Amino acid sequence: MKFRWTSVAWSIAYLLLLLSLSTPLLLITTLFMIIPAVVLFTTLNTRQFILHVLPVLLIVGLITPVYILIAVFFLIPSLVMGRWYRKRASAMSTITAGLVAVLGEFLLILLVSSTVFHFDLYTYVHDVLQTYTDWLSTLGANNPLLTDITISADQVREMSWLTIQVIPMTLILSAFIMAVITHSIVRPILNSMEYAVPRLKPAREWRLARAFIWYYLLGVVLSLLFGGASSGFMLMISANLLPLLQIAFKIQTIGFLFFLVHERKWTKVVALLLAIPVIVLPGFWVIGVVDLAFPLRELVKKSKR
Known part of the structure; x- marks a missing residue:
């Protein structure tokens, strides 16, 4: 295996990123979650890739079983982008493939949540905003400087609807940012490993x-x-x-x-x-x-x- 020790290091990095989901750093580390698996899948053959990733998933599953589902979520776009890197596809084509993969998963989760688990996105958003406004009201009651902050129930409902309306744009931008960050970091890493891939124009x-x-x-x-x-x-x-x-x-x-x-x-x-x-x-x-x-x-x- 040409990159044996490097691959082991990336496997450890993958494990640490998955374990970071239980820390406040998850908002940052989530953006980089695709990177280790992309590097491993691109530089290793399929058998070697499985031998590196499977122990990571087993360790994560033993610590927090639900994180396996999150790992699988990020593993799919990793395989997609890695496949494109293997084919030496253009940079924009690879980014688009990653974007579509992540966005497709977002939509699939929403579809399954609403049809199978009867998850109501509007109700969830409304409850979150209501909790936040209640907290602001409580804070205003104890702070004279914030007594003018009052949000009515109608305003909460309006904000909930507006939030729901822009969710598609949010999902698209999130998928795009994740794909761009992944390519921006993975490409120089692969080049340093003598695995040249096309760059953006x-x-x-x-x-x-x-x-x-x-x-x-x-x-x-x-x-x-x-x-x-x-x-x-x-x-x-x-x-x-x-x-x-x-x-x-x-x-x-x-x-x-x-x-x-x-x-x-x-x-x-x-x-x-x-x-x-x-x-x-x-x-x-x-x-x-x-x-x-x-x-x-x-x-x-x-x-x-």
Whole structure:
């Protein structure tokens, strides 16, 4: 086995990450849970991979049996991304595969929870928000500075509905962030192990398909037609489509800024500084729309001549 000791180290890291689920660090370590299994699956054959992962699952099962289910949840996208790395697929293809795998599991859990266990997501969200508002009320009763904080039952119900409406966007972003973090860390690790995998295109080459403009126009129309509804499937689509597209256009804007800096031969620090307000502040994503609709990059090239 070429990477025997390295593989053992990654198995131990995998075990420690799973055990961290019982600590306050779980909010952070969950983002990195896919990484060890991806490295092991990519660099080992199937038999070796099983020999490394099975003891980890047995130890976790003996300590906390329910964690085996969580381990399996993260193991599936690990196998998917590892399979793509084995095929030397493009970086974007691998990230997309990981995103789809994680998102598919999220949706499957919601489906099974609601149909088999009769889990009511709205009731759960409402109870959590009600508990939080009750805590704020209690805190306000004991603190004169917080006596003005009052949240009515109607407001709690409204916040519950709004939370439910944006859950699809939250799940998509969570899956995307997890896949991107995994690739960002796994790729240099695999390269250091002499297992080269494709990298993402440089930021200056990031470009969306022109069809995204039509998607945005569709989102605007849906928002105008169904934005005032109190509930419904179309409301959920309109509440999630536009924010997701705005995030996509932010990525397009960052790509344009890196392209501009590259063409002007400025330092990359300038591009990073310009990207910060695009990420943090609203409105700058419009540059991405303009870049997609009009040949801005060609104009930049012409102006340089």
